[in-house]
Amino acid sequence: MGLLRKIRATGRVAEPAPPRPEGGVLEKARELGGSAQVRCVDAGSCNGCEIEIAAAFNPLHDAERYGARIVASPRHADVALVTGPVTRNMAEPLRRTVAAMAEPRLVVAVGDCAIDCGEFAGGHGVEGAVADVVPVDLTVPGCPPEPEAIVAALRRVTGR
Amino acid sequence: MSAIPVALATATGLGGAGALAALVVPHRARVPLVGALTAGVGAAGAAVGVTALTGTHWSAEFPNVLPLGGTYLAVDALAGWFMTIAGAVVTAVAVYGVGYAAGRPARRPAPECRAPGPGVPGPGVRGLGSRGAQAVLPLFALSLLLVPVAASVSTFLALWEAMALGSLLLVLADHRERPAVRRAGVWYAVMTHLGLVLLLTGFALFAADAGGETFAALRAGAHTLSPGVRGLVFVLVALAFTSKAGAVPLHTWLPRAYPEAPDPVSALMSATMVNLGVYGLVRTGFDLLGGGTAWWWLGVLALGGLSAVYGVLQAAMASDLKRLVAYSSSENMGLVLIGVGASGLFAAHGDRPQAALALAAALLHVVNHSAFKALLFCAAGSVVRATGLRDLDRLGGLRARMPWTAGLFALGALGAVALPPGNGFVSEWLLLQSLIHGLRVPGVAVAVVLPLSVALVALSAGIAAAAFVKALGVGFFARPRDERAAAAREAPPLMLVGAGLLAVGVVALAVAPGLFADGLGRAVSAATGPTGGGAPRGGGELGVRLADVSARMSPLWVVAALTAATLLAAGLPRLLARRRRRRVHARLWDCGGGAPTPRMAYTATSFAEPLQRVFDDVLAPEQDVDITPVRESAYLVDRVRFQRSVPDRIEHRLYEPVLRGLDRAGRAARRLANGSVHLYLGYGFAGLVVLLLALTTGW
Structure with missing residues (x-):
């Protein structure tokens, strides 16, 4: 009963929903019908973006209320949330992960490193940005991006 | 005249013809011809069995065929049941065996066998396709069918032994290719003859006390035996028959002989010969001992x-x-x-x-x-x-x-x-x-x-x-x-x-x-x-x-x-899915790490x-992990060897002490035979004296 009491005592902690992000829903994501299953791929990140993604799905930002949900396998996913510059070791697994997802599928590059390799550009272990490896549909700039930005990007996929 | 003697004579004739054909016909035609004749033996035997199962009885005696007791045959429904099974299996396996022994195999035998050179013929000539094995095969099939027909102790034991020898020779068919076959053959020979000794002792006791060796005489005389003798007869005979049936603890021949025998022979032994152990037990326990x-x-x-x-x-x-x-x-x-x-x-x-x-x-x-x-x-x-x-x-x-x-x-x-x-x-x-x-x-x-x-x-x-x-x-x-x-x-x-x-x-x-x-x-x-x-x-x-x-x-x-349920469960999703979209073949999801190798399976x-x-x-498995470190440091592993085996525990506990004891007794007995002719003459004389004394005291 302790849990139930705690839930009642805590109440709702999620922040009020911000207005819909600009640009509206992506054309390619319309078919998803407001529900996006998300698979995160760390292609070589410093884990800063991972912390922010985790924050985006915490009770405060609660990305799930907009229809996005983290899943454990690309077979279940509609969206690949890719972070970090793509290292040589992760380039092929990233390609396979995206190939393993059912159509329609979207790739969201999260963080500056994912967009243009950021600090790590030119590193000997770096293959390139995410867009060099797989086609990218949406980018979330920032180093690391704030959870609000990640939520906003996911809302452009779910359209809610 | 009933159909049973005709079919029995046909089976015997075909069996003999098959053995003869195997010896004289050249290799190319040997396997199909022997296979056809063996299948005929099986079909005739099954016909006898089915006729007996419809309620026909038949019995005959040939006093002059076997020395001592003569030959007594009888077919009733119980024998018919086992003959039907044996006949049907023999027919099917004979067909299978033709395909098995004819021609070359798709692949060479395993490398643990001696690697055959380019000129070595396939199993069409060696193994089951060889002249000797093909000659034994129809006779073995015939003995499988005839054991239930026997109606006297001597006939039964003769056929039983023919079956045991036939199966032993067939088990050994591949002995040139694989040494393991020989070891399995020795185990099988010893175990099956141990069974024969028990059977012989039991039936001899039974026949001596019942006053006759035909099954009819045994049946009639069973109630005159004292309970102790009856019990002893049953224990001896039951041990022999359960050993043939492959029951614990006299089963050790079975997991050795079957894997090493040629596959059609394994099929014949496991599907018909073990049954005869059950037949013997039922026949003796219920019918003869009542x-x-x-x-x-x-x-x-x-x-x-x-x-x-x-x-x-x-x-x-x-x-x-x-x-x-x-x-x-x-x-x-x-x-x-x-x-x-x-x-x-x-x-x-x-x-x-x-x-x-x-x-x-x-x-x-x-x-x-x-x-x-x-x-x-x-x-x-x-x-x-x-x-x-x-x-x-x-x-x-x-x-x-x-x-x-x-x-x-x-x-x-x-x-x-x-x-x-x-x-x-x-x-x-x-x-x-x-x-x-x-x-x-x-x-x-x-x-x-x-x-x-x-x-x-x-x-x-x-x-x-x-x-x-x-x-x-x-x-x-x-x-x-x-x-x-x-x-x-x-x-x-x-x-x-x-x-x-x-x-x-x-x-x-x-x-x-x-x-x-x-x-x-x-x-x-x-x-x-x-x-x-x-x-x-x-x-x-x-x-x-x-x-x-x-x-x-x-x-x-x-x-x-x-x-219906399986078809529904498998068909319905397909039917529903077809309406939506075409299926796309995707590569196996391997967590992105590359295709899993068969070693990961x-x-x-x-x-x-x-x-x-x-x-x-119960199983007491033996496990052995052997870690070899590199020479420079005890903490760096160079090689790990893992070995696991699940030994037959009954064999360990029951057989090895007996075998060790036998070995010791054999060594000790060598002292008795030290090569001195005088001593051997003394043994002969002493034996004669003991025998004469025993005879004169009327023991």
Whole structure:
């Protein structure tokens, strides 16, 4: 009963929903019908973006209320949330992960490193940005991006 | 004139002709001709059996054929039951054997065998296709059919020995290719002759006290024996027969001889020869000795329970495909012995209908076991022939490469796991019915033993499911773990036809056991006397009806319902999915890390590991981890060697001390024979004196 009491005592902690992000829903994501299953791929990140993604799905930002949900396998996913510059070791697994997802599928590059390799550009272990490896549909700039930005990007996929 | 003597003479003539043909006909025509003649032997034998099962009796004596006693033959329904099984199996396996022994194999034998040079002929000339083996094959088949016909002790023992020798020679057919065959042959020869000695002693005691050696004289004289002698006769004979049936503790020849024998021979031995152990037990215990006291049958029941569980446990642990199937024989014969023991127990307590039901369950399981076991050995033989591998840990992926063989093996495995719609389910259901309803028989022993037996039957059925899921799943599904398995090709058509005949039998037994009920009832009453309505009858819709305990079952409906449910479950999603979008073939999801290699696949050993943990105390597996560090540092590992084996514990505990003792006695006896001629003359003289003294004192 302790849990139930705690839930009642805590109440709702999620922040009020911000207005819909600009640009509206992506054309390619319309078919998803407001529900996006998300698979995160760390292609070589410093884990800063991972912390922010985790924050985006915490009770405060609660990305799930907009229809996005983290899943454990690309077979279940509609969206690949890719972070970090793509290292040589992760380039092929990233390609396979995206190939393993059912159509329609979207790739969201999260963080500056994912967009243009950021600090790590030119590193000997770096293959390139995410867009060099797989086609990218949406980018979330920032180093690391704030959870609000990640939520906003996911809302452009779910359209809610 | 009845059809039985004609068919018997035909079978004998064909058998002799087959042996002769094998010796004179050149290689090319030898195998097909001998195969056809052997199939004829089987068909004639089956005809005798079926005629006997319709209620025809026949007996004859030929006083001058064998020295000493003469030859006495008789066919009744009990003999007919076993002859029908043997004849049907011999016919199918003979067809299979033609495909097996003719021509070259798709793959060379395993590399642990001596690598054959380019000029070495395939098994068409060596092994089962050789002149000697082909000459023995029809005679062995004939002896399998004739053992139940024998109606005197000397005839029976002569045929029994012919069968043992025939099987021994056939087991040894591959001895040039693999040294392991020779060791297996020695074990088999010793065990089978140990059985013969026990049998000889038992029957000699019996015949001496009953005043005649024909079965009729034994039957008439059985009640004049003292209870002690009767008990001794039964114990000796039962030990010999259960050893032939492959029951624990005299089973050790079985897991050695079957895997090493050529595959059609394994099929013949496991599907017909072990049955004759049961036949001997039923014939002697019920018919000749006329029932007996409860402790005999409690002993049989205990042996049966022990074999059932021990055999199936070893089968579940085995990673050798043929060894697995061989140990499953031990299990199924254990189940049959449970039925026979329960039947004797009920008869000893005077409940004839219940006894008839239990015996009917046992006899039905005999035929079911023969059908699926012959099929399993044929399918396993096709696998071994195509890949040269018996190790389940290396097989795999055969479903795509040998679809027919995989299907046949699956059908056999379904029978062996005793689940509907397999044929083993019908007889195990009957066995459980007889055990559960047997509780109405009074007696403390019955009340204690029957629930235990029910539990043992259930346990063995459960473990059998694990064993055969392993054999089928690891051996045939997934990916090949060895290049030889990857290069496997489907067996030649004649082998598939032979196995297909057995498959037809399996399906008939599974779907319409009611067809066999009348013959079964006659066989049971031939053994136990009037059954009082206890034996199962054919039901209306091809089912089985037990009048006495008012139970009925229609496997046909079970099969129909299961098939419908499976088709629905498999077909409906496809039908629904077709309307939406076309299917896209995607690459296997491998977590992005690259394709999993066959080494990562589930092996037979790893599948059996959890079960092995559960039965750790019973199986006592031996595990050995040997870590070699690099020379510079004890913390850096250079090589890890892991070894695991599940030894036959009964063999360790029971046989090795005996063998060591024999060895010691042999060494000690060498001191008696030191090469001195004088001493040897002294021995002869002393022996003569002792003999004369014994004779004069009238001992």
